[in-house]
Amino acid sequence: MECIDISSSCMTGMDFWLMSDRHPCAARNTASSDTGVLSFEDKASRDEGGRKCELSDIFRLHGAEYRARHNLSDQQKRVMFDIEHCRTSALGYHVEVCDTCGHREAAYNSCRNRHCPKCQGITRRRWVEKRLKDLLPVPYFHEVFTLPSEIFPVCLFNQEVVYNLLFESAAEALLLFGKDPKWLGGEIGFFGVLHTWGQSLCVHPHVHFVVAGGGIGENGEWIWLKYGGKFLFPVRALSKTFRRLFIEGLLRAYDEGRLRFAAELEALGEREGFDKWIVELESKEWVVFSRAPFAGPEDVVRYVGRYTHRVAISNARILSVGDEDVCFSYKDYRDGGERKEMSLSADEFIKRFLYHVLPAGFHKIRHYGFLGNGKKKKLQELREGLLPKEGLSCRMEEAAEVSDLVRCPSCGVGTLRPAFIVDRYGRVIIKSLQAMLGWNSS
Numbered sequence: 001m002e003c004i005d006i007s008s009s010c011m012t013g014m015d016f017w018l019m020s021d022r023h024p025c026a027a028r029n030t031a032s033s034d035t036g037v038l039s040f041e042d043k044a045s046r047d048e049g050g051r052k053c054e055l056s057d058i059f060r061l062h063g064a065e066y067r068a069r070h071n072l073s074d075q076q077k078r079v080m081f082d083i084e085h086c087r088t089s090a091l092g093y094h095v096e097v098c099d100t101c102g103h104r105e106a107a108y109n110s111c112r113n114r115h116c117p118k119c120q121g122i123t124r125r126r127w128v129e130k131r132l133k134d135l136l137p138v139p140y141f142h143e144v145f146t147l148p149s150e151i152f153p154v155c156l157f158n159q160e161v162v163y164n165l166l167f168e169s170a171a172e173a174l175l176l177f178g179k180d181p182k183w184l185g186g187e188i189g190f191f192g193v194l195h196t197w198g199q200s201l202c203v204h205p206h207v208h209f210v211v212a213g214g215g216i217g218e219n220g221e222w223i224w225l226k227y228g229g230k231f232l233f234p235v236r237a238l239s240k241t242f243r244r245l246f247i248e249g250l251l252r253a254y255d256e257g258r259l260r261f262a263a264e265l266e267a268l269g270e271r272e273g274f275d276k277w278i279v280e281l282e283s284k285e286w287v288v289f290s291r292a293p294f295a296g297p298e299d300v301v302r303y304v305g306r307y308t309h310r311v312a313i314s315n316a317r318i319l320s321v322g323d324e325d326v327c328f329s330y331k332d333y334r335d336g337g338e339r340k341e342m343s344l345s346a347d348e349f350i351k352r353f354l355y356h357v358l359p360a361g362f363h364k365i366r367h368y369g370f371l372g373n374g375k376k377k378k379l380q381e382l383r384e385g386l387l388p389k390e391g392l393s394c395r396m397e398e399a400a401e402v403s404d405l406v407r408c409p410s411c412g413v414g415t416l417r418p419a420f421i422v423d424r425y426g427r428v429i430i431k432s433l434q435a436m437l438g439w440n441s442s
Contacts, residue, residue: 052315052316052318053315053318053319053320053321054117054118054315054318055083055116055117055313055315055318055353056083056084056085056086056118057321058318058321058326058346058349058350059080059083059084059350060084061321061323061346062346062347062350063080063084063350066346066347066350066351067080069347070351072354073357075357075358075359075360076354076357078113079113079115079116079354079357080354082111082112082113082115082116083111083113083115083116083117085111086110086111086113086116086118086119087107087108087109087110087111087118088108089108090424091108091109091110091111091423091424092108092109092421092422092423092424092425092426093106093107093108093109093421093422094106094107094109094418094419094420094421094422095418095419095420095421096406096416096417096418096419097416097417097419097432098408098410098411098414098415098416098417099414099415099416099417100408100411100413100414100415101408101410101411101413101414103408103409103410103411103414103416104419105409105416109421109423109424114309114311114358114364115311115312115356115357115358116311117311117313117314117315118315120309120310120311123309124305124308124309125305127304127308127309127365128301128304128305128308131191131301131304132297132301134371134379134383135297135300135301135383136212136214136297136379136382136383136386137297137383137386138212138213138214138224138386139212139213139225139229139293139294140210140211140212140213140293140294140297140299140300141210141211141213141231141232141290141291141293141294142208142209142210142211142290142291142294142303143174143190143208143209143211143232143238143288143289143290143291144206144207144208144209144287144288144289144290144291145166145170145173145206145207145209145242145287145288146204146205146206146286146287146288146289147162147166147205147206147246147286148281148284148286148287150277150280150281150284151205151281152202152203152204152205153262153264153265154259154261154265154268155196155203155205156203156262156355157260157261157262157265158253158258158259158260159358159359159362160359160362161253161258161259162205163194163196163205163358163362165246165249165250165253166194166205166206166207166246167192167194167207167366168245168249169242169245169246169249170192170207170209170242170246171190171192171209171366171368172245173238173241173242173245174188174190174209174211174233174238174368175187175188175368175369176241177233177237177238177241178215178233178369183226183233183234184214184215184223184225184226185215185217185223186214186215186216186217186218186223187215187216187369187370188211188212188214188215188369188370189211189212189215189216189367189368189369189370189371189372189375189379190209190210190211190212190367190368190369190371191209191210191365191366191367191368191371192207192208192209192210192365192366192368193207193208193209193304193307193308193364193365194206194207194358194364194365195207195208195307195310196312196355196356196358197312197313197355197356199330199331199332199333200330200342200352201312201313201349201352201353201355201356202352202355203355203356208307210300210303210304211232212370212371213225213229213232213293215369215370216370216378216382220378222382222385222386229293231290232290232293233290235288235289235290238288238290239285239286239287239288240286242286242288243281243282243284243286246286247278247281247282250278250281251278254274308365311356312352312353312355312356313328313353317329317330319341321346322346324345324346325343325344325345325346325349326343326344326345326346326349327341327342327343328341328342328344328349329341329342330342370382417431417432418431418432419431419432420432
């Protein structure tokens, strides 16, 4: 892969091609034709044509005013910028060429920010493809560990500490129950996905775990779940262990000075106030929700594809954006999951969305037990030993063939392949010289 800066005064063959009538920007307002001229619309030009409202529209209309009135972290500012400029000329563009007829397509670059509702499709497919190779022909269980609402205000100023502790305490509780001979007596394997929001965008931290129904014994052999595999572990006992481990970790974090408290929580900064708050947490009944086991590996795939790369709100839920407020849909789970509408001021909507911007570098998807790092060889041995049915293996392999390539809209036979990318700084990154020049030189 080669990178060229087109701001250079040295005119190359590549620069000449870019500045010709085939350059996307030169044909921005021209319809694509058989002559190979490229075109694409700036998304802003479609706003008046009935295009559905998006999160980026909210940031364009109200983002500058919000930033002027509030102190934001660098990460929050970056997220707002990326989403606001996603798939616009500000981030550059890329060109794809059909490998059969030479047809060219141009599009503005995506921001690829993990908080952007438009940029998770490809990332999700690639991640699912890798997870498919790890699936075993065993029952899988869905466990959800949720923090009580009393912790929510503390989360806002201690995201990394609280969310890491949520992962660690929930995972340790599962591993302890797996090692207990009463329930299994082996090492279990699972992965977890952090969600920090509820349907109304309020802070609601919880982790979804997908757990394999069984484990590895000391002799390396597979151990099946007891009690016919009807349930994983008893949720009441699991909840109490989770609560104990989390509170122990919270006390350590406080003693080590790793917790910060805002002005409205200053009472927690004093030991007496903090201990009183801890007693309140201990008196609460913490919730661990356990679903019935998935019907099979295919159901697991559908689940992970739906949950792993979700963001706080999808564009599909945004109904309207006004000069002062934002209207969006939500599911009211207290009313049987009925779909309802909610209106918030633009300021309140943006504030709630930014609650869920994770710290830079924070891992929201984590793997444990025999699905953890360095266990690939053992996992493959288990998979081969547990796959007596060829049919299941075939279905899993077929599902794993996920491709990012797009069928050519012109000939309907070839596929569009990347030729080059122009980034936000005007640099050209060559992906394929053959594609640039046209596969069949039409």
